Amino acid sequence: MTRYWGIYSGSSALGSNLPKANRNKLLITAIIYSIIAVFIFIIFIVNMLCYLFILRRNRLFGLTWTIVDYGRLKNGETTEKRMKGKHPIRKVCEYCGNEFEAFKSTVRYCSHSCNRKAYKEIKRQEVIALTESLTGKETKEKTVKNLSGQEYLSVSEAAQILGWCKQSVYNYCHKGIIPAIRISRRTTLIRRMDIDTLFNEIGSYQVLPVNKQKFIDEWYTLADITERYGILRHQIRKIINVENIPTKKDGTRTLAAKNKTDAYFRKKGFDDTAVNLAGWCTSSEIMEWYGMSEQAVYVFVSKYAIPKKRVNGKLFYSKQHIDKLKGNRK
Structure with a gap:
């Protein structure tokens, strides 16, 4: 008998004449291969079931699963990482009007398609606006060219040629600068020749005189009140x-009525003779002359309403009033 690969060719059944040890080895090998095949098949079935569960409910065994689309990742970041810490915002697409969820407040469109279509629409509207403006300009130029051949013009047509408003043309007609004739209640005609002859005899250009600003004796500026009565601008306002003192504007300056202002400060105990005083003193000088502390000086000037004024941010007090109350100096 001839032996091929452990099988005797003359046997009636496959491996029937094999030794017992060889038959056992063959059986064990077949069983192992079958177990491996069944295990691989079970793993494949489990994977398919898990994938179906994730797709349908996105949950499996009480856990939340995230499907990562590796084709749409940017800079190696997962979708879960990019969405971490961000809350979706319900917005309405400015192009299609559909609601969508965005993770930025600056998002205006629900998709790249709507963004592209909206951009094209904006550009189309810009082209339409530019075309309409050019068409209107050409129509206006044609109208002016057509009017240039007319001998008699209405007020509105004359305003178109000159580039003025109708009221300006009426004003110059009333002044006699532009000759015109009123044919009826609603019709005024101007000769084109009269408009052209306005520039035939051109004289020297007249410069309007500029009136110099004059100081008004009956009014105070805020700077005058500050210098005279020693109070700040916000206190003056x-x-x-509060006292309803009349004011008016002189250019950029605010003027206050002189008599009302003087009456208010006179009522508060301000003496007009303090304006003509040659001397003012500071708080340090008062402390030196009368042996007072700084706190005592402030209490004294506040209690007796000593007139004061501020020069370059420094307070000065009236010597006359202080000497009248305190007597001789040291």
Whole structure:
């Protein structure tokens, strides 16, 4: 008998004449291969079931699963990482009007398609607006060219040629600068020749005289009140508003009525003779002359309403009033 690969060719059944040890080895090998095949098949079935569960409910065994689309990742970041810490915002697409969820407040469109279509629409509207403006300009130029051949013009047509408004043309007609004739209640005609002859005899250009600003004796500026009565600008404005002192504008300056302002400060105990005083003193000088502390000086000037003024941010007090109250100096 001839032996091929452990099988005797003359046997009636496959491996029937094999030794017992060889038959056992063959059986064990077949069983192992079958177990491996069944295990691989079970793993394949489990993977398919898991994938179906994830697709349908996105949950499996009580856990939340995230499907990562590796084709849409940017810079190696997963979708879960990019979405971490961000809350979706419900927005309405400015192009199609559909609602969508965005993760930025600056997002205006629901998709790249709507973004592209909206951009094209904006550009189309810009082209339409430019075309309409050019068409209107050409129509206006044609109208002016057509009017140039007319001998008699209405007020509106003359305004178109000159580039003025109708009221300006009427004003010059009333002044006699532009000759015109009123044919009826609603019709005024101007000769084109009269408009052209306005520039035939051109004289020297007249410069309008500029009036010099004159100081008004009956009014105070805020700087005058500050210098005279020694109070700040915001305090002056408060006094003007509370006492209803008349004011008016002189260019950029605010003027206050002189008599009302003087009456208010006179009522508060301000002596007009303090304006003509040659001397003012500071708080340090008062401390030196009368042996007072700084706190005592402030209490004294506040209690007796000593006139004061501020020069370059420094307070000065009236010597006359202090000497009248305190007597001789040291």
